[in-house]
Amino acid sequence: MEHFQQVEPFDYVIFGATGDLTMRKLLPALYNRLRLGQIPDDARIIGAARTELSREAYVARAREALERFLPSDVLSPGLVDRFLARLDYVTLDSSRQSEQWDSLTSLFAKAQPDRVRVFYFATAPQLYGSICENLHRYGLITANSRVVLEKPIGTDMATATAINDGVGQYFPEKQIYRIDHYLGKETVQNVLALRFANPLINAAWSAEHIESVQITAAETVGVEGRAAYYDTSGALRDMIQNHLLQVLCLVAMEAPDSLEADAVRNAKLAVLNALRPITEASAATETVRAQYTAGVIGGENVPGYLEELGTPSATETFAAVRAWVDTPRWKNVPFYIRTAKRSARKVSEIVVTFRPAATTMFGAAPASNRLVLRIQPNEGVELRLNVKNPALDVFNLHTADLDTSIRMEGGMPFPDSYERLLLDAVRGDPVLFIRRDEVEAAWRWAEPVLDAWKHNKVPMQTYSAGSYGPEQATRLLAEHGDTWHEASE
Ligand SMILES: NC(=O)C1=CN([C@@H]2O[C@H](COP(=O)(O)OP(=O)(O)OC[C@H]3O[C@@H](n4cnc5c(N)ncnc54)[C@H](OP(=O)(O)O)[C@@H]3O)[C@@H](O)[C@H]2O)C=CC1
Numbered sequence: 244m245e246h247f248q249q250v251e252p253f254d255y256v257i258f259g260a261t262g263d264l265t266m267r268k269l270l271p272a273l274y275n276r277l278r279l280g281q282i283p284d285d286a287r288i289i290g291a292a293r294t295e296l297s298r299e300a301y302v303a304r305a306r307e308a309l310e311r312f313l314p315s316d317v318l319s320p321g322l323v324d325r326f327l328a329r330l331d332y333v334t335l336d337s338s339r340q341s342e343q344w345d346s347l348t349s350l351f352a353k354a355q356p357d358r359v360r361v362f363y364f365a366t367a368p369q370l371y372g373s374i375c376e377n378l379h380r381y382g383l384i385t386a387n388s389r390v391v392l393e394k395p396i397g398t399d400m401a402t403a404t405a406i407n408d409g410v411g412q413y414f415p416e417k418q419i420y421r422i423d424h425y426l427g428k429e430t431v432q433n434v435l436a437l438r439f440a441n442p443l444i445n446a447a448w449s450a451e452h453i454e455s456v457q458i459t460a461a462e463t464v465g466v467e468g469r470a471a472y473y474d475t476s477g478a479l480r481d482m483i484q485n486h487l488l489q490v491l492c493l494v495a496m497e498a499p500d501s502l503e504a505d506a507v508r509n510a511k512l513a514v515l516n517a518l519r520p521i522t523e524a525s526a527a528t529e530t531v532r533a534q535y536t537a538g539v540i541g542g543e544n545v546p547g548y549l550e551e552l553g554t555p556s557a558t559e560t561f562a563a564v565r566a567w568v569d570t571p572r573w574k575n576v577p578f579y580i581r582t583a584k585r586s587a588r589k590v591s592e593i594v595v596t597f598r599p600a601a602t603t604m605f606g607a608a609p610a611s612n613r614l615v616l617r618i619q620p621n622e623g624v625e626l627r628l629n630v631k632n633p634a635l636d637v638f639n640l641h642t643a644d645l646d647t648s649i650r651m652e653g654g655m656p657f658p659d660s661y662e663r664l665l666l667d668a669v670r671g672d673p674v675l676f677i678r679r680d681e682v683e684a685a686w687r688w689a690e691p692v693l694d695a696w697k698h699n700k701v702p703m704q705t706y707s708a709g710s711y712g713p714e715q716a717t718r719l720l721a722e723h724g725d726t727w728h729e730a731s732e
């Protein structure tokens with residue numbers, strides 16, 4: 244396949260190699276890229292975790308993970324064996340100094356010093372600093388090394404700064420890759436193509452023509468096996484501070500000079516810095532938080548969040564925010580951001596509502612044009628237009644949707660976003676990773692919201708599992724005469 248170029252030989256060291264993320268996402272993603280011919284035969288993938296396992300036992304776990312998390316039509320015994328032959332495993336408490344590090348260093352003893360090394364931290368963020376310290380102590384960091392940091396980068400500004408400082412002591416910023424898997428999604432990257440490669444859209448991309456923007460990421464799942472993490476996080480930290488603000492940045496940013504990493508990141512940073520601060524006073528009118536109660540999804544009864552957790556909790560599973568980007572381009576345009584667990588359907592989308600035509604020639608006012616960028620599922624673009632109602636003799640309008648699916652060649656599903664990002668780190672392309680100042684700017688905006696919630700300035704609402712969220716979120720838009728997309732379908 245000519246669009247997947249083989250990368251240079253590399254060593255990928257995954258800290259947290261026995262964990263959920265590695266098994267569910269990272270190993271399947273790397274397998275897929277080997278299958279597509281992107282991974283050279285002498286690449287190595289080295290897992291590290293505290294659990295004592297032989298290489299064979301780890302390979303057996305990896306095999307099970309591939310079988311469990313990949314569709315059977317992509318698994319061929321020959322390819323699986325070729326992939327598993329690339330794997331190694333070291334038992335290592337990576338946060339401590341010990342002779343356990345010898346097993347890792349010995350794997351690198353004969354490696355070419357300029358061979359690409361990627362250290363992927365798929366473990367608790369509070370360990371990142373000590374893992375870096377040990378990588379340095381045991382002489383594993385080379386000029387051609389990169390470190391990939393999983394989210395969350397902190398739970399607030401102070402913890403984010405501590406993580407960034409801890410890693411930054413040993414790796415210069417250009418070797419640090421903070422992953423945000425939403426940036427690896429094909430249709431999120433498509434925001435750039437749609438905006439900047441289509442003068443028709445680009446010309447209308449401002450407050451002069453746009454009335455509001457909605458960004459939604461809703462899921463039908465609850466917190467699954469991650470309740471311990473989720474309950475310390477909540478919807479705002481889990482999805483909005485990172486993924487949805489990144490999407491907002493791509494929608495709102497000025498055109499970067501190029502697709503070079505720093506050009507794009509500077510443009511995103513400018514948006515984050517232009518976000519109107521939400522204060523303890525404004526949080527009550529600009530934000531909504533809620534927890535799901537028992538309900539029905541897909542015909543099945545599901546328990547409420549507190550029942551699932553088995554303890555009282557003040558963690559939100561739904562968050563909606565009305566954000567404002569205080570730049571001339573976005574003067575008075577509300578950006579509604581929303582995320583939910585146990586929602587009525589799984590959908591991630593951007594909905595841009597344009598101002599209606601100011602004409603009286605048709606009698607009734609024409610409907611607003613509306614552009615929907617479907618991030619998932621059914622990736623595509625939909626544009627609502629006004630056309631003449633063909634059924635009537637009188638000149639009357641109705642709406643018609645131009646709807647195009649964005650598909651891979653041959654109708655194949657899009658690769659999981661991790662696939663691209665894992666290999667971008669090998670190729671040394673950081674454009675789809677987050678720079679330190681972006682993370683911190685996002686916390687600067689999010690933290691006062693979290694503080695207001697902690698101080699109970701915004702009541703915790705409830706919504707039934709299987710619904711679209713609490714009524715208060717509907718009201719957030721109603722004040723501007725808007726409705727959430729599903730209500731206008
Ligand atoms: N799971 C997911 O879907 C997502 C996860 N993330 C992030 O990825 C990271 C990992 O998440 P997840 O896989 O779910 O977590 P898990 O708890 O499933 O896995 C944690 C991993 O870290 C290892 N580990 C813990 N302490 C040490 C140590 N001192 N030295 C070496 N290894 C250690 C554990 O193995 P052992 O006990 O054997 O040491 C295990 O392999 C977290 O930062 C999470 O927030 C981000 C997005 C999605």
Ligand SMILES: O=C1O[C@H](COP(=O)(O)O)[C@@H](O)[C@H](O)[C@H]1O
Pocket residue numbers: 460462481482591
């Ligand atoms: O980062 C996270 O994202 C997932 C949702 O990702 P998606 O690609 O399925 O939209 C979310 O379930 C998880 O809680 C969060 O940590």
